[in-house]
Amino acid sequence: EVQLVESGGGLAQPGGSLRLSCAASGFTFSSYEMNWVRQAPGKGLEWVSYSYSSGSPKYYVDSVKGRFTISRDNAKNSLYLQMNSLRAEDTAVYYCARENLSTGDAFDIWGEGTMVTVSS
Amino acid sequence: DIQLTQSPSSLSASVGDRVTITCRASQTISSYLNWYQQKPGKAPKLLIYAASSLQSGVPSRFSGSGSGTDFTLTISSLQPEDFATYYCQQSYSAPPERTFGQGTKVEIK
Helix, strand or coil, X not given: XXXXXXXXXXXECCCCCEEEEEEEECCCHHHCEEXXXXXXXXXXXXXXXXXXXXXXXXXXXXXXXXXXEEEEECCCCEEEEEECCCCHHHCEEEEEEEEEHHHCCEEEEECCCEEEEECC | CCCEEEECCEEEXXXXXXXXXXXXXXXXXXXXXXXEEECCCCCCEEEEECCCEECCCCCCXXXXXXXXXXXXXXXXXXXXXXXXXXEEEECCCCCCCCCECCCEEEEEC
């Protein structure tokens, strides 16, 4: 079964750090671009970051540039999001999503999400 | 940056109704427009990709159309399980900034 499973969410203080993980299974992870998408409570979807299949290049939404770092370990079939200098406005459910060239670069597989709460 | 504007932001409809949601891009995106359905507490689900291609397993009552800057998602006969929030997304940008529309909530009338 094709699957993505996120972990690593939780409560962090403003200015703190968290590292999210996304474990992939059921497909050749190293062949796909991957993304992080977040959703603040009661709000819409916001694209956060993109990783090419090899790990580079990487792109970010302006609001997280310089604070978040996307990375991947293709040998471990895993995607990561290192989040530093966290702010209250980073509070959201974070989803990892597979981008599929055969569906016009749409996100065809999503994880169930992991909640990040930034609060003192 | 490419902006996507959905309309309406919400709508009330009855089972069996034909529902249409529109998405307008701030610049041309060819046919690189995707539609997702999200139910409360769940991850989004891909419905339509490349403006009009139905994702595998998605019921045929869902359809998409458009190109350039104006796009439409149509549900031909609304079913109880279709009450959800729908998002458009563009996959045209290079470098890839995969913008989403603000969402359209479809509620029961």
